[in-house]
Amino acid sequence: MGDSSRMTCFFIYTLWRRIVLFACLLSAAPAWSAEILLTAAEDGAGVQAFAQALAQQRPEDRITFTPLKNLPAPGRLPANTRLILLDLPSLDWRLQETQGPPTLVLRISRLQAHQRLGTTPHPHISLLWSDPPLERQLRLIAAILPQARRIGVLYGADSEFLLPELRQHATPLGLEIVPQLWDNINDSRPLQNLFRNSDVLLGLDDPQLYNSKTAKNLLLSSYAQQLPLVGPNAGFVRAGSLASTYSDQTDWLAVLDRLLDHPPANWPRSLYPEHFKVVGNPQVARSLGIEQVDEAGVAIRLAEGEKRP
Incomplete structure (x- = not known):
């Protein structure tokens, strides 16, 4: 077999291995993986409307909502997920572990955060305050x-x-x-x-x-x-x-849109909406x-x- 034939066979073999590896990775990916994942304990109409509004505002992103009961422990979520929590039970779930994806918490007041976190910020959680400054x-x-x-x-x-x-x-x-x-x-x-x-x-x-x-x-x-x-x-x-x-919701969507355009490492530990x-x-x-x-x-x-x- 000539050099040209051997090179062709090697190229086909390498390409086939990559295709098989990629297919295995896809089949192993859990159903709850997402780039931007929203969760809450209750899957109500208001929550769904908010998730749909965010998806319409950021059509280039992959945005999903998954009820809290269907999620694994925070540390088992893909590291590249950007997690958005929409209620207090989901925050309590996130606080079970230090490890986990970068997280934005909506609809939380200063008092609610103080009761759960005291004065020590969580290294991977950003709090977006619901009460007026x-x-x-x-x-x-x-x-x-x-x-x-x-x-x-x-x-x-x-x-x-x-x-x-x-x-x-x-x-x-x-x-x-x-x-x-x-x-x-x-x-x-x-x-x-x-x-x-x-x-x-x-x-x-x-x-x-x-x-x-x-x-x-x-x-x-x-x-x-x-x-x-x-x-x-x-x-x-x-x-x-x-x-x-x-x-209101429009103001919070504007905040999220701005934050999601930046790397999570640049997210503030807490923030009031500018609008x-x-x-x-x-x-x-x-x-x-x-x-x-x-x-x-x-x-x-x-x-x-x-x-x-």
Whole structure:
């Protein structure tokens, strides 16, 4: 056999080995492997809509949603997967192991993260906060209630860690934080004490203090004392507080789009969405004798202020 024939046979043999190896790798790849993998404990309509919106926004990527119950341990996922967690059970699952793919956590509040992680960040997890930034909420108060100086803040054992940061942001704005521990939601005396010493109440995103059981007492007391409540979130504004900043699905998709364009090594350990909106309750403003909140105009002013060095 000539040299040319031997070279041809060697080339065919090498090519065939590569084809067989590639086929074996494909057959061995688990069904849950993906470049961008979203997961949550519940596979509801909202979760599916979010996954579909992300897939439409990034058609060049391979994006899948897999219920949490169908996933292996985090360390068994392919290292090149970019994992997006959509609820707290999926975060608890991810925290079982240090090893695992780079992970973005959505829909988590500062308080929820503090309960699970304390002050020690996870080396492979980036937290995208769901609650409004404290500084942004204070600047919202300064924009819509410029006469307010004493900012009353109810706090509990779980949210007390936020007070130093609140004071840090309040000082440059000329605001004073008036904290009040509320460790028994059936006792209204702390509320009355805080109302007597405050110009406005800023709600922290603490579900132990702000929930369906406390809403009636908080809001009726606010109206009776003619003391506005700002925050803690957009849902509470619909229930009867004056205003809040918030980020919606469009804003979060913009954050994800930007982060997924960068290597996971460059992802921040935590991040607030750059884009946000303001929501106000006109009926509450009228009942308190306050000018209706110009939602779009105030949002623009706040965003411009955040862009300044």
